[in-house]
Amino acid sequence: MEYQTKNPDNCLFVMANPDIPRIRSRVERIAKSIELLGFVQFWVQEDRTLKIEYPNYLECTLINLGVINKERNNEQ
Template identity: 45%
Template structure:
């Protein structure tokens, strides 16, 4: 069941649209070409970008519905969303090349951080990068050690 924002530990809430737009703007600001930014219930990649021959495929989730302002997803819903997000990226692993980065993007709130941190070593083993969007829309990337060099060279971390 959705819950009121003031009944959670969340300091802010963000929709999937807002996450998509923040990540796309971050990548564009770093010089990437944005091929797609999904809005509302569009099917396919949430954010698809290219930069210096590398492709970025990003699956995003928010902490509230796109048409809500104060009602956020409860912890059970967030867990289902994180599971679906990771499952979607696992399916993309079959199609990925050495020049493709797969990533998940989320609002940087403690309840989602905990869910992702619980499986972060597995995400690292799979080579998945994490985009964390702050309340102001700034983006921080966390990535496996094996991806760090390329992402530094691209100016993303």
């Protein structure tokens, strides 16, 4: 967050967690804050693939970075 203060146009916040019920439950309690802050969420599946959740306004940025496909297929 210190970097973001100095470089507000070049910052992307990401959180990555295993996709397990205990962590999902904890994250759901702060979901509004996560969305307001613009965090991209990487949920690591048991087979090591990712489910990616993000605010809609970040979609073009994530496509340009190659994080997601244009089809909005969040399983990368």
